[in-house]
Amino acid sequence: xxxxxxxxxxxxxxxxxxxxxxxxxxxxxxxxxxxxxxxxxxxxxxxxxxxxxxxxxxxxxxxxxxxxxxxxxxxxxxxxxxxxxxxxxxxxxxxxxxxxxxxxxxxxxxxxxxxxxxxxxxxxxxxxxxxxxxxxxxxxxxxxxxxxxxxxxxxxxxxxxxxxxxxxxxxxxxxxxxxxxxxxxxxxxxxxxxxxxxxxxxxxxxxxxxxxxxxxxxxxxxxxxxxxxxxxxxxxxxxxxxxxxxxxxxxxxxxxxxxxxxxxxxxxxxxxxxxxxxxxxxxxxxxxxxxxxxxxxxxxxxxxxxxxxxxxxxxxxxxxxxxxxxxxxxxxxxxxxxxxxxxxxxxxxxxxxxxxxxxxxxxxxxxxxxxxxxxxxxxxxxxxxxxxxxxxxxxxxxxxxxxxxxxxxxxxxxxxxxxxxxxxxxxxxxxxxxxxxxxxxxxxxxxxxxxxxxxxxxxxxxxxxxxxxxxxxxxxxxxxxxxxxxxxxxxxxxxxxxxxxxxxxxxxxxxxxxxxxxxxxxxxxxxxxxxxxxxxxxxxxxxxxxxxxxxxxxxxxxxxxxxxxxxxxxxxxxxxxxxxxxxxxxxxxxxxxxxxxxxxxxxxxxxxxxxxxxxxxx
Numbered sequence: 078x079x080x081x082x083x084x085x086x087x088x089x090x091x092x093x094x095x096x097x098x099x100x101x102x103x104x105x106x107x108x109x110x111x112x113x114x115x116x117x118x119x120x121x122x123x124x125x126x127x128x129x130x131x132x133x134x135x136x137x138x139x140x141x142x143x144x145x146x147x148x149x150x151x152x153x154x155x156x157x158x159x160x161x162x163x164x165x166x167x168x169x170x171x172x173x174x175x176x177x178x179x180x181x182x183x184x185x186x187x188x189x190x191x192x193x194x195x196x197x198x199x200x201x202x203x204x205x206x207x208x209x210x211x212x213x214x215x216x217x218x219x220x221x222x223x224x225x226x227x228x229x230x231x232x233x234x235x236x237x238x239x240x241x242x243x244x245x246x247x248x249x250x251x252x253x254x255x256x257x258x259x260x261x262x263x264x265x266x267x268x269x270x271x272x273x274x275x276x277x278x279x280x281x282x283x284x285x286x287x288x289x290x291x292x293x294x295x296x297x298x299x300x301x302x303x304x305x306x307x308x309x310x311x312x313x314x315x316x317x318x319x320x321x322x323x324x325x326x327x328x329x330x331x332x333x334x335x336x337x338x339x340x341x342x343x344x345x346x347x348x349x350x351x352x353x354x355x356x357x358x359x360x361x362x363x364x365x366x367x368x369x370x371x372x373x374x375x376x377x378x379x380x381x382x383x384x385x386x387x388x389x390x391x392x393x394x395x396x397x398x399x400x401x402x403x404x405x406x407x408x409x410x411x412x413x414x415x416x417x418x419x420x421x422x423x424x425x426x427x428x429x430x431x432x433x434x435x436x437x438x439x440x441x442x443x444x445x446x447x448x449x450x451x452x453x454x455x456x457x458x459x460x461x462x463x464x465x466x467x468x469x470x471x472x473x474x475x476x477x478x479x480x481x482x483x484x485x486x487x488x489x490x491x492x493x494x495x496x497x498x499x500x501x502x503x504x505x506x507x508x509x510x511x512x513x514x515x516x517x518x519x520x521x522x523x524x525x526x527x528x529x530x531x532x533x534x535x536x537x538x539x540x541x542x543x544x545x546x547x548x549x550x551x552x553x554x555x556x557x558x559x560x561x562x563x564x565x566x567x568x569x570x571x572x573x574x575x576x577x578x579x580x581x582x583x584x585x586x587x588x589x590x591x592x593x594x595x596x597x598x599x600x601x602x603x604x605x606x607x608x609x610x611x612x613x614x615x616x617x618x619x620x621x622x623x624x625x626x627x628x629x630x631x632x633x634x635x636x637x638x639x640x641x642x643x644x645x646x647x648x649x650x651x652x653x654x655x656x657x658x659x660x661x662x663x664x665x666x667x668x669x670x671x672x673x674x675x676x677x678x679x680x681x682x683x684x685x686x687x688x689x690x691x692x693x694x695x
Contacts (some may be wrong), residue, residue: 080489082650098334099510107486109147124451128444130194134158136447137429139196140415142388144168144180145509147420154198155186160450161415163201165250165391166530166582169210171537175470178211182247186463193615199454199507201388204251205269206643207235207482208242209527213474213539215242215482215644216523219621220255220641222489223691224271224664229284231485236288238478240300243468249457250301252355256282256342257311257393259622261622261675262594262668265324268524268621268641270311272664272678273689275341282342283349290350295458297466298480304346306357306390309339313359315675322587323685325358325396328552344381349642352453358393368397373412386414386449393417414446470612474539479645486648491661492693494686499613499635500572501655501695503544506570508556509547510612513603515619516575517544524581524641532580540644543575543617550650562599563606573653576600577619577639586621593671594624601629608632617649621666627686638663655695 080311087682128136128235139160145168153159162185169178182200187200204490208214217223217235226232243251256278259270271281281303291299309328312335328335343354358365366372367389377383394408394416395401396435405428408416418425432438435592436492454460472478494501502509515521520537527604541549548557558566576596596604615635618624619643630636639649651657666676667687679688 078201089290090455100624108590114132114420115670117606120455123455124448127196127451128448131447133430133433133440133443134426135194136443139427139447139450140409140429140443141422141426142201142417143417143422144419147422151185153422153463154185154667155192157422158192158194158196159189159422160196161199161201161250162241163417165419166203166526171528172212173572174347175211175213175473175578178246178248179465179470181466186247186306191462197454197459198543199250199457199459200248201252201303202243202248203253203526204243205253205255205526207239207428208473209523211246211473212528215478216540217482217528217643218485218489218539219268219526219641220526221259221268221621221664222269222642223485224277224281225491225638225640225661227660227662228488229280231488232281232284233288234288234481235485237284237291238481240289240291242473242478243300244298244466245471245473248300249459250303250353252303252305254282254285254304255306256304256346257306258338258342259311259665260338260621260677261315261323262317262665263588263674264311264313265581265588266324268311273327273666275338278342278662279345286346286349286351292350297462301352301453301457301459303353303355303388304343304351305355306359307343307354307377307387308357309361310357310359310365311334312339315685317499318587319361319584320587320589322589323394324584324587327363329358329362338403340376347377347381347383349398350458353388354383354385355388355390356393358390358396359361366411367394367398368407368411370411372547378412384449385453386446388411388413388415389417389419392419392448401608402437404676405429406432409438409442409446410604413586436522482643482650483651484647486642486645487651487657489640489642489661489662490649490652490659491691492635492652492659493638493667493687493691494630494633494636494695495695496634498695499615500653502571502615502653504551504555504654506551506555508558508624509551510563510566510569510572510610511547511557511559511575512561512572512607513617514561514562514599515543516573516634517542517559517576519644521577521579521582521619522641522646523643524578525580525586527580528561531582531585534579537565541646543646543649545641546647546650547649550654550656561603563603563610567610569610569612571613571615572610573615573617574604574607575617575619576603577624578621580623594622594668594674595671596624596626596629604629604632615653623665625668625670626686627669658695659692660694662690663687667691
């Protein structure tokens with residue numbers, strides 16, 4: 078609308094409007110309703126009010142995380158004012174239904190709400206590729222496969238689904254995403270990493286955080302994310318960890334390299350609002366991270382401005398030097414806010430209280446830790462609404478969720494070889510041979526951190542094996558024969574051989590001693606048996622990392638890296654038969670032999686079997 082004011086009148090009106098704005102702002106300030114006051118200020122007041130009512134023991138209780146199996150009596154939650162319970166890798170019994178888990182969570186939460194200040198528990202779980210701890214949930218590819226998709230939007234979708242399935246049981250904190258930059262395939266946690274570059278870990282780590290934490294953290298279907306493992310866990314030297322592997326070892330490098338390669342994902346995680354960060358078992362230049370005040374407090378909290386809370390890894394403070402008292406004091410003074418003590422919680426609480434009273438841990442450090450933990454609980458809405466949204470459980474393992482996982486699988490597959498256009502296969506073959514130990518094994522497909530900590534072979538959960546996916550994809554007239562070792566079927570027109578690693582997690586996956594990344598004797602024998610048939614052979618490698626495959630690659634007509642695809646084997650069939658043309662790209666360099674490891678893009682003598690980013694299509 079055109080103004081009808083003259084020049085002088087417009088000036089007068091402008092002055093009056095500015096004066097009125099100043100007056101209104103002053104009134105708002107006097108009434109404590111300033112619209113410009115950050116919401117955090119109001120939240121801080123609530124936290125301070127609660128903190129001022131807490132005893133020293135109650136503050137330390139909030140800093141204490143106990144594994145469900147390590148809880149001596151359920152009444153101890155109330156007596157000690159415990160802050161958190163975790164369901165560790167083997168704490169949820171196989172076969173536990175989502176409803177049973179929700180009932181258990183509600184029992185524990187009821188005990189917490191009987192405490193003097195009625196501060197709810199926050200429950201944590203390693204939901205690292207779906208809500209992988211509970212039967213019938215959808216299991217996504219492990220992170221290395223997600224890194225191969227090149228699709229951060231898809232990673233966010235997968236994390237969103239994981240959050241929804243978790244929230245239906247009342248568990249509102251996942252120890253994910255792992256933003257490690259894996260630089261050595263011998264590391265047993267390689268599959269937990271999105272790849273060998275900080276760019277991959279940063280991009281996909283941020284996407285996962287957004288998916289987990291949702292539009293608003295206080296929404297009933299959002300969960301708290303946890304970036305891990307701070308810092309340099311993917312850069313540990315082989316031979317420095319437990320059993321002389323990489324896990325829990327030492328990252329020996331300059332601070333410049335540590336920041337450039339391994340800090341980058343955390344910088345962006347903090348900028349994008351991650352509320353918790355887990356400290357690594359490993360060390361940097363000989364000093365364990367759990368006692369590293371410079372990296373935990375000076376860099377992460379002060380320099381990067383991290384306002385959430387730091388949680389330790391499983392009993393890891395016990396790896397610090399000295400007596401138990403010295404270990405506790407070193408970890409808390411370094412900046413750890415919540416201690417994953419697992420079981421000896423009475424000892425931890427009493428020891429910490431003694432250390433504060435003797436001045437070895439400043440009360441201000443305890444107040445800071447408790448304040449950070451309470452802040453996240455407030456942000457999550459626990460203090461206003463600790464009840465479970467039971468409707469969300471209906472979505473666990475739903476077709477809609479599985480369809481997203483299937484998309485993740487087909488986009489994660491990397492085609493390494495396709496001689497004479499062997500792929501895609503025709504759906505109308507008369508006879509197709511499927512062989513290999515992992516063709517009809519859901520547990521092998523899913524890998525570690527599936528139902529149990531280390532996972533296991535066999536039908537560990539609900540899903541579609543690669544063999545089932547193949548049978549679903551071909552025409553009704555096609556005969557699909559499954560022969561595990563590839564010996565007995567002679568008349569097939571083509572063969573698909575599915576081989577690779579069996580499940581493991583963490584240190585048990587480290588390549589140490591006589592172990593190598595070569596295929597085992599069973600896989601090699603199966604390939605030899607099928608090769609003798611003289612028919613086109615497609616090899617599918619199910620693994621958590623690159624393996625040494627030069628010989629097997631030469632024997633094959635086509636070769637697919639399927640990583641650890643999870644429960645939706647139909648996604649593999651989508652690529653085999655041309656419903657989806659492969660788009661996956663290697664998130665890590667593929668070594669020629671064991672002597673070449675570690676090999677990473679940017680190395681001076683970079684000459685891997687397949688370069689970082691390699692991937693064929695049809």
